Amino acid sequence: MTRPKKDEQTVRSNSIHIRMNDTEYELLQERANAVNMSIAEFIRNALDNQQVTIKYELVADVPEIKKLIGEFGKIGSNLNQIARYFNQGGIISAEMRGEIKKCIRDIYEMKYEVMKMAGDFRGSD
Structure with missing residues (x-):
């Protein structure tokens, strides 16, 4: 069987x-x-x-993001120059202090732009 x-x-x-x-x-x-x-x-x-x-990995080819990435690169370059200046014994001046504050302000502004864009991509307000 x-x-x-x-x-x-x-x-x-x-x-x-x-x-x-x-x-x-x-x-x-x-x-x-x-x-x-x-x-x-x-x-x-x-x-x-x-x-x-x-x-899921989302890849966005958005001109605004490319612009922000370029701006981050410029700010990073400025911060590196400032760090190099101080590491070589540079003295802080009013001009240097102003440049540091400007870089920090630029970074915060860009952070909020990126957060707004991320909200737009997720569908948030």
Whole structure:
């Protein structure tokens, strides 16, 4: 007498092949053994019972963002020049103090512009 055929829904006709290093494979094998399952059963069970977090990466080619990136670069250059001046023993002057305050003000203004843009992209006000 032959074995009865399996229901079409339970027949596993697809296979997946993945590569693992020895450590990954041993970890998988240990976890499967800990719950008395074969590796295949363990993976299928994990697929059914695990919540997968999907991450999206948005790439925006917006002229305003490119402009802000350029501005950040200029401000960073100015701050590097100021740091170099002080590291070489420079004395703070009213002009230097004013330049530092201007850089900080520019950074805060740009921060708010970026936050506004991010809100626009998310659909916030």
